[in-house]
Amino acid sequence: MTNSPDSAQFTVAIDGPAAAGKGTIGRAVADRFGFAHLDTGLLYRAVGAKVAGGMDPAAAARALTPEDLARGDLRSAEAGQAASRVAVLPEVRAALLDFQRRFARRPGGAVLDGRDIGTVICPAAEVKLYVTASPKCGRIGAGRNWAARRRLCPMPRCWPRWWSGTPATWGGRTLR
Numbered sequence: 001m002t003n004s005p006d007s008a009q010f011t012v013a014i015d016g017p018a019a020a021g022k023g024t025i026g027r028a029v030a031d032r033f034g035f036a037h038l039d040t041g042l043l044y045r046a047v048g049a050k051v052a053g054g055m056d057p058a059a060a061a062r063a064l065t066p067e068d069l070a071r072g073d074l075r076s077a078e079a080g081q082a083a084s085r086v087a088v089l090p091e092v093r094a095a096l097l098d099f100q101r102r103f104a105r106r107p108g109g110a111v112l113d114g115r116d117i118g119t120v121i122c123p124a125a126e127v128k129l130y131v132t133a134s135p136k137c138g139r140i141g142a143g144r145n146w147a148a149r150r151r152l153c154p155m156p157r158c159w160p161r162w163w164s165g166t167p168a169t170w171g172g173r174t175l176r
């Protein structure tokens with residue numbers, strides 16, 4: 001990717017399962033090229049939080065602003081559960097589709113990571129990435145038993161993930 005007249009509008013779409021590393025890669029790409037970055041999961045988390053506060057889901061999604069994404073409580077487990085509940089509502093998805101498409105075409109380039117980004121949200125994205133992590137690496141999580149974690153995944157490159165708060169389960173077992 002180089003700077004060119006076309007880079008005024010340039011969309012990078014990053015898809016993949018939860019905790020695969022989409023956001024980490026998305027932020028790095030955005031930093032490297034000076035693009036704006038949107039973690040689309042935050043949209044659903046912000047709508048979920050507003051609904052938990054009493055708002056109608058569709059109205060919350062339609063009224064969403066970038067400032068709503070700066071709320072400090074959106075990374076909590078409660079916000080994640082609230083997000084999952086609103087993410088299945090077609091009217092919420094439709095409202096957030098518009099938000100995401102406007103973001104994708106903003107001048108200066110944009111990176112979006114989440115679900116259905118390269119297929120439904122931005123099918124015409126200039127670059128599409130699909131990120132995966134092996135189940136072994138992706139689910140070991142942030143348990144406190146170092147010996148158990150090292151037996152399951154001895155690869156040093158995975159160790160930073162253990163500090164991160166990703167779900168502390170693997171193979172149906174919860175690591176403590």
Ligand SMILES: Nc1ncnc2c1ncn2[C@@H]1O[C@H](COP(=O)(O)OP(=O)(O)O)[C@@H](O)[C@H]1O
Nearest residue numbers: 017018019020021022023024157158160161164
């Ligand atoms: N290549 C990697 N190796 C090890 N850990 C990683 C890697 N990429 C991301 N992580 C860690 O995995 C966790 C989930 O990454 P994140 O980017 O939030 O995933 P997603 O956006 O797909 O949910 C984070 O704690 C992050 O620091």
Ligand SMILES: Nc1ccn([C@H]2C[C@H](O)[C@@H](COP(=O)(O)OP(=O)(O)O)O2)c(=O)n1
Nearest residue numbers: 017018019040041042044083084087114115
């Ligand atoms: N583009 C998106 C992003 C997230 N969602 C859903 C998936 C989850 O139920 C919630 C919250 O997503 P979350 O922030 O945890 O994103 P990841 O699972 O880390 O990819 O929103 C979605 O349906 N479409």
